Each structure stands twice: as C-alpha cells, then as structure tokens.
Amino acid sequence: MHRRRWLIHVVLRALSHRKGRTVLLLAVLAMASSLATALGIVSYSMEKRVAEEVRKYGANLIIVPDSARLDVGSGGLNFGVISEPTYLQQRQVEDALAKSALKAERSFHLRGALHHKDADIMVEGVNFSDVRRLFPWWQLTGNWPTAGEVVVGKDLADRLKLKAGDIMECAGKAQTMRLRISGIVSSGGEEDGLLFLALSDLQRALGLEGQLSLIRLMVTAGGETLKKSAASLQMLLPTAKVNEVRQTARTSEGLLAKVKLLMLMVTAVVLISAGSSVAGTMSTTVLERSKEIGLMKAIGGTRWEVMLIFCGEAAMLGVLGGVAGYLFGSVIAQFITRTVFAASAEFVPWFLFVSLGISLFLALLGSLGPMVSVFKLDPVRSLRGE
Amino acid sequence: MAIVYKMIPHILASFGIALVMFRGFSGRRSVVALTSIAGFVAGAAGAVVLFRVYRGTIPFGVIKTALGSGFLILWGVAVGVMYRSTGRGTAFIGGERFVDSSYYAGICTVISSMVAGAICMSRLPVADSSVLKVAVFVFGGGVLACGVVFAAKILEKRLPAAVTVTQSGMLAAVMAFLLMSSSSTLRLDLFSPLSMKVMKGIHDFVHQFMESILIPDHLFVQPVVWKYIGYLFGKGVGFWGGMIIWFTPVLLIVLANQLERLPSVAHVRQGAQRRKLIFAAIEARRFRLVIPMFSVIVFAAAAYQSSFPSVEYWDPKPVPVTANQAGEIFIPKQGEINLEDGKLHKFLFKQGGREAKFFVLMTPAGKLTVVLDACAICKPDGYGQAEGSVICYYCITLIPLETVGKPGGCNPVPISFTEKADGVIIDGMTLVNTWGATVQSTARVKEGGK
Amino acid sequence: MSSAFCPVKRERLLRMAENIIETNGLTRNYGDICALKPLDLQIPEGEWLSVMGHSGSGKSTLMNLVGGLDRPSAGSLQVGGKDLLALNEDGLARFRREFVGIIFQQHHLVPYLTAVENVMMAQYFHSVPDEAEARHALERVGLGHRLKNRPGELSGGEQQRVCIARAIINSPKLLLGDEPTGNLDHKSTVMVMELLKELRAEERFTVVMVTHNQEVAGWGDRTIYLDDGVLVREERMR
Incomplete structure (x- = not known):
C-alpha cells in the first residue's frame, strides 16, 4: 500500500475511533469557518449589489439651479417643491460640459406642471433617447414615444385611468397640446407619478425655451475623481449647484457596514473560542494517547513521522470542517441576505478555499501546543505509563 | 548601478x-x-x-x-x-x-x-x-x-x-x-x-472555418454558439x-x-x-x-x-493639436517636436466634445506614418515604444516598428495623411470618425455589450 | 592512524564481528538514582539471553539502552556495529526500525487498528506497508483467523502474538522482550515461548529477554542476574 494512502487510512481510523470528540471538533471548526464564510459572502455579494445599484441609479452627479432645494428621500430622488422656480440655461450647461472635458453621459430634465381636466399634473420633459440609455430599469408597457406622444407613469395612469392609445389635452402657460399616450412606464420610484414628454415640447408649452431644471450626469469615475469632477463643473457653472448622488446607496451601505461589524465581532469571538477549544480537545487527546505515541516512537517512528500522523488528523479535521463550514456558511449568508437585505446572496465557489483555509488554520494552530508535546514525548516513560 | x-x-x-x-x-x-x-x-x-x-x-x-x-x-x-x-x-x-x-x-x-x-x-x-x-x-x-x-x-x-x-x-x-x-x-x-501566435492561429482558423463552412446566421448556429465562438477571439x-x-x-x-x-x-x-x-x-x-x-x-x-515586463516605455504625453478652417490638422516635421527622430509622438485632437488620440512615427525604413493610439482589437489603452517596437499596453503585444502603419491585428489603426516637405496634414473629421468607430467597436466587444 | 599501530582497537573490531552487543562501563543514572552501575556485557550474535532480577534491578533499563530507546549516562554501547551514543534521537528511531523488534508486557497495540493494521504500522515506519506480507506474518504466529479483529477483541495470548508478528515483520537482528509473558497464564506462556523459539530458528535473530520468571528464563541459552544495577551472576544453560 502507498505510504500516503496508509497515512490517510490510519488518520481516518483514529478519528472514527473517537467519534464523539471528532464530531465535536468538526462542529467547532465548521461553525467558525461557516461564520467567516457567511460574513465574506454577505459582504462580497452585497457590496457588489450596492455598486450595481449605484450604477443602476445612473446619475452620479446632478446639476440643479442654485436656489433649488435638493430633497432626498429613501429609495429615490424627490425634489422638494421649488418655491421660486429657477432654471438653468441649456446652452450654458452644454458649454460648461464641453469645456470641462468631462467624460459623461448626460440627460436634461425640465420639471413643470400642466393643466389637465381641471387639475395640475407634474410633467417632466426629457430626451427619450437619453432616458432609454441612462435609465435602463424603466419598464415600459407600450412603445417609446415618437413626436407628439408621451409616456405616463404607472401611478398617474391608474389615478387618471389612462391607457396607451388615449389622447389627452394639456394646457401649459404658453400653449395647449394634444398628446397621445404611447406607453405606461414604471420604475418603482417617483417616475411613476409623472407624465413624460419630449423636452422641447415641454419647453415650448411652458414658454421656457432653452431652460432646464435638472441635469443628470453619469461620470465613469468614482470616489475622489468624482469629487474633483463635481468641483471643476461647479467652477464653470456659478449659477448652479453640482451635487454628488450617493444617497441612494448610502442607506444600504450603512446597513451593510453594521451587519458586517456585528458579524465580524461574532466571528472573532467564535474564532478565538474555537481555536482554544480545538487546542484544549487536542491536548487531552494527545495526553490520552501518549502510550500510542510512545509505541510509535518505540517501533521506529522518528519524531517528525509521528508528528505527521497527528498533524494529519488535525488537517483532516480542518478539511472536513472547512467543507462543511462552506456549505453551512453559504446557507447562513443566504438567510442573512434574504432577511436583512431582501436579496439573495451569490453563489461564490472560491469562498470554499477561504473556508478551508480558516478551518485548516484553526485546526493546525489549535494543535500546535499538543504537537510540540508529541514531538518531545519520551517513548520509554510514556510506555511505562508515566 | x-x-x-x-x-x-x-x-x-x-x-x-x-x-x-x-x-x-x-x-x-x-x-x-x-x-x-x-x-x-x-x-x-x-x-x-x-x-x-x-x-x-x-x-x-x-x-x-x-x-x-x-x-x-x-x-x-x-x-x-x-x-x-x-x-x-x-x-x-x-x-x-x-x-x-x-x-x-x-x-x-x-x-x-x-x-x-x-x-x-x-x-x-x-x-x-x-x-x-x-x-x-x-x-x-x-x-x-x-x-x-x-x-x-x-x-x-x-x-x-x-x-x-x-x-x-x-x-x-x-x-x-x-x-x-x-x-x-x-x-x-x-x-x-x-x-500572440496562438491567438493569431486560432483567429485565422476560426475565420477560415467560419467562412468556408459556417455562414453567419446559419440555420443551425444558435446565437449561443456564436457567443462561445466569440470566446475564441478573447x-x-x-x-x-x-x-x-x-x-x-x-x-x-x-x-x-x-x-x-x-x-x-x-x-x-x-x-x-x-x-x-x-x-x-x-x-x-x-x-x-x-x-x-x-x-x-x-x-x-x-x-x-x-x-508584466519591467521595461520603461517611451510614452510622451499627448500634445493637443487643433484643426484649421478647412478642418485639417497640420503638424510640422521640425519645431518643438522632431517627427523624424524615430520615436513615436502622441497627439490629442478634440472637436466638439469628441476626441481622438494618435501618434506619428518614422519607421526604420524612413517612412512617416500616422496611426491611432488604439487598435481594432483591444481596449484603447494605447501604445508605448520600447527597443525596436511599440507595445500595446492592453494585450502586451510587441509590434515591430517596421509594421507600424500597416492595418490589421493589434497594429495601431493607420490614418490617411498627406506628407508635405515641412510636415504632415491630417483631416480632422476622418481622424475623429475613425477613432469613434474603432473605440466604439472595441469597447462594445470588451465590455460584453453592457 | 592505521589499525596496524593500534592492536587494541583492531582486536575490538574483530570481536565486534561476532558480538552483536558490546557494552563497556555502561551506566544509566536517573538524577541521583543509579539504575545501572557500570556494566560490561557481550552478547554474541544469535544468542538468547535472559535477564533476571527483581523490580528496579535495572533489567528494563538495560533492555531500553540496548534497544536504542534510552541513552546511557556513561560508557560505550555498540549494537550491530553501530555506536548508539553517536546517533541523535531520529537516528535512534531509524536504528530501532531496522534493527530491533520489541515485545512488550502490555502488548501496546494501537486500539483502533486491526491486527493486520497493527503489523502494517511497523512496516510503515520501516518502509512501505504491505498487507499481504503482514497477513502472512500473522498466519505464521497462528492468527490467520483473527486478521481483522481489533486488539480489544483478542485474548491476551493472541494480543501478544500480534505483538510478536509486529516485532519480527521487519526482520530485525535483535529481538527484545520486556516480560513478554508477564500477563499470560501458563498455557499461553508456553505457546508464546514455543513460537519465539520456532521463529528464532527460522530468522536467526538474537534475543534479549527481561523476565522475573525462572521458567521463562530457562528457554534461553544464558541468563544474567541483575541486582540493584549490578550484574551479580551469570548462568549458562547448555
């Protein structure tokens, strides 16, 4: 028989001989590595999700007129009622953007109210081609509008009992329009309560040619670069306010940080207690088996060879515990993300190695002390039963 | 030392x-x-x-x-x-x-x-x-x-x-x-x-195979299959x-x-x-x-x-250039920059929010070439010059100086230009359009259509 | 210096060829207690030597020293031409696995391994495990029907026979017995001793057996008596 196979065989025999202790150690190792794995998977997949969310929300810089107040609610961007409507000049903004040489996708917005059937409804003028590119999560039933057509937010459509194909008549300050509804849009955000029409149409209807109330920019950069871009744009647009949009992600990030901290502390405690419990169990095992160790040395095992057998046991426990910990940890991660974040965790295969590493490290570190005593044990005295 | x-x-x-x-x-x-x-x-x-x-x-x-x-x-x-x-x-x-x-x-x-x-x-x-x-x-x-x-x-x-x-x-x-x-x-x-040889070999093989046997949009070739074939070009x-x-x-x-x-x-x-x-x-x-x-x-x-070679590349900062009324860019051979010194010289051209990076290089054969700072395959990470060759930063392919100016593969995309006695003249529109087409296509391929 | 100018050394070399064990002033102290007083002992190759004495007379100490399990405090010790004092701990382990087989009073079998696996353990430390050979060795000691039993399922005599099979598996030159029959009844004792005699006839190993049983000592060629770490008497059987 091959030496290595024999070693594994002996290790398995020894482990199955002391089932209770083996199960206990396996449970401890699996628990420690599963918690660490769960922590890793949760933060990995949630961080990815938050990053995705940031990207999904499209704009990471917005430009609003200086006097406008920016109100941020949870889950989306709500703009508080502008007491004294002020506007940005479209041309001025375009010039500034060209001058700043910022690589950014842009979308121009004009917010206003139109009169429809004795009531005012909130309307937003946009370039639909920009919208389609920048806000891919808008779900549209029907078609994107062509000239003279609009899309209606889902909530608004429900309220006014509108459906695709209907014609609605809206009156602005400057002119009245007959608009055909080409589709119903739903985004899960404030867009659901708005009517969208082409920017130039709204500008004409409100008599605000060349005016904008909001510009959303998607700069392909993050962190410091983004701050710098914002600052440089601000210099070029003294009448406007350039804001970074991180708020949407901030709530999730805060929650994630708290959960991570909690798990980190729990994991640290568990790792320490697991390590000491492994050390304790292993040293009793070695004490109990000192005769066996003495025998192995007496029949010709060198100190290293005998230690290898016992290290093999620890390593075997570590591997088994690591695999179990990975499986269990994935389940825990799934549970946490489902209950806390209402999302599903990702399946991350390479965390198996993290889990294995932690479990092996704990098992070997815990048996470091016992291994030294195995190494030093005197065969004559241990065989005599001292 | x-x-x-x-x-x-x-x-x-x-x-x-x-x-x-x-x-x-x-x-x-x-x-x-x-x-x-x-x-x-x-x-x-x-x-x-x-x-x-x-x-x-x-x-x-x-x-x-x-x-x-x-x-x-x-x-x-x-x-x-x-x-x-x-x-x-x-x-x-x-x-x-x-x-x-x-x-x-x-x-x-x-x-x-x-x-x-x-x-x-x-x-x-x-x-x-x-x-x-x-x-x-x-x-x-x-x-x-x-x-x-x-x-x-x-x-x-x-x-x-x-x-x-x-x-x-x-x-x-x-x-x-x-x-x-x-x-x-x-x-x-x-x-x-x-x-590089392996990549080229596989590309050539797939091209041959596709062109002679599989017609694009073939009845039996599902889009999924094309996706996998696409991996062969990575x-x-x-x-x-x-x-x-x-x-x-x-x-x-x-x-x-x-x-x-x-x-x-x-x-x-x-x-x-x-x-x-x-x-x-x-x-x-x-x-x-x-x-x-x-x-x-x-x-x-x-x-x-x-x-990850630890070589220092000659990689000058792009010099901004502008076009004249006719939309032409003129770069003098002598002056602040000597175009004929055998080194690559990078330029940056901007027009109406669009831009293009390109470089001018005198090949060892003594011919001036104007090429984009990007190739038709890779992400436009640009090129640097090392002993006897330019290197594509993205795929770390060496391109001998002799072949700079020839199209294809990871060679920088050549730009047509007119050589005068005192300089070269490049059409700004062509430059920007070629850049746009090249970068857009490579960006789409590399980012997987995101 | 060549041996021609050093007749004493040369003589010792010659003697070594026939004596498997040679001690000169061999001493072992445990702290202040002197377990073995300076002892000169020669054991020729192939001899069966019984060592008798009361508990604490130093007989186990002698056996441990000869088997390379323990180190002497003073004196010289040559076993099979090797100077055991020159070997470090791992060197002694290597010496033991190739040269010495040990039979213990308490058998000392690994409890979670079967009879065959216990024999294979000795093979593993020596070189590579070989199950067929281990099985054959157990058949030789008459345990062909108990191969897959754990030590707990075997009687004392059977366990001792597993221990013998393990001791002889690596064809040692020297077999040490530490009261091998101490825990056995008369019938088993006779069986084990018969077995050892048979094996010795085939394998021609040297036996050093510690015992306090006069009858067991009688199986050997020569008996030495230790008392308080001193060789007091020597007796040749035939």
Missing part, C-alpha cells in the same frame, strides 16, 4: 544553470566548471561581434532561434521521456555511452552557457559603445561567470546528496533559466510572441494557449518521473529487504522531482515577467 540591477536576473539564471549542470554531471565537475566559463565568454564575445556587425534585429533573431530550438528540443525530450515511462524502451545506438562521456557534459554546458552569455550581452549597449568599453563588458562578464560558477559549485556540494537530477530534468531546468533570463528583455522574450485564448504550450514539456517530464516504474523486487526473498528497496526507489523518485518542480516555478516566473 543600473547595469548591475539589470544583470540580476541573468546572474541568477547563470547561477541556476551552473548549479543544475554540476548536479547533473556530478562525476565531471571540473569539465562543467571549465566549459561553463568558456562557454559564457565565447557566447558573450560572439554576441558582441554579431551586435556590432549586424545592427537591428538579426542578432536578436539568432539568440531567439537558439532559445526557440532549445524549447523545441525540450518538447521532444519531454515527449520521449513520457513515451519511455510507459515501459516501451527506446535505445539509441551508442547513445548511452555518449551521454556518459565527458564530451557530452562539455557540449551541453558550453551550449547553454553560450546562450546565457549572449543574452547577458544583449542587455548591454555593446553596439554603440567604444571597443574598449565592450572589451571591459566581456572581461567583466568572464570574471562574473567565474564567480558565479564557483559559487554554484560550493552551493552544489552543500545540497543534500539525495537530490539528483535526470537528463530531462536538467534540460528542463536549463531551458527554464534561459527563458527566465531572456524574458526580462522584450526583444528576446518568447512567451508573449508565443501567446485575449484569454492566446494567453491560455501559450500557457499550455509553455508548461506542457516540463509538466510531462514531471509526470513521466511519477509514472516511472519501480524496480522489480520479486527476486528478493526477505520481505523487509523488498520493502526497503521499494521505499528507496520511491524516495529517489521523489527527490528527482525537485529540480523539475523548481523548473515549473522558474517557467512560471518567466511567463509572469513576460506578461
């Missing part, structure tokens, strides 16, 4: 080669020591002569050919060893006797240290320096070789006697060290050209293909060592004696694995060094 720093990988490689040779021909240490030094000096001197007589690519070609044939021989030996390990004997007439002779040891050592010496010299400015300085280089190389060989001899004596090396393992280690040594200079590097294909070719021989040697049969012990009556013999054979086999395994690591180091 810079020269000493540059020489470190080569000194290490020479040291490794000498070490392995001493262990491989353990009965003939003095022959190995002598031929190592002689071979190194001869190789260095030969390289100096080559570099001084033929300027340009020929000397590099010669060294590269030597390295390449060494690698091919390694492949052949690896396959042969593998074949032998399956139990089928291969006997060469008189081969065994020759391998045991000191001629064989001498020839092997001379050849490998000659290549090592030539690689060393290729790192030094031997072509342009004075004769005296070159003589100092060769002499210094010889002295260094002496030191390295004796250091190796001392270390070899301290290595455990159990670590033995087979002929195939020795070849693998020597090739590994030579390739590691050569991979530190771009012009001698074999791994990047290898992966950067990974060349890299992984190159990796396979790079590591297979040494891994075959490792495998052959493990498959080697244990000695027959049926004739030994005593069980304990029998087991002892088997154990000794297994131990010996395990120790024979040390050098090939180490070679695997050295091969990996060579591939790493080739993928």
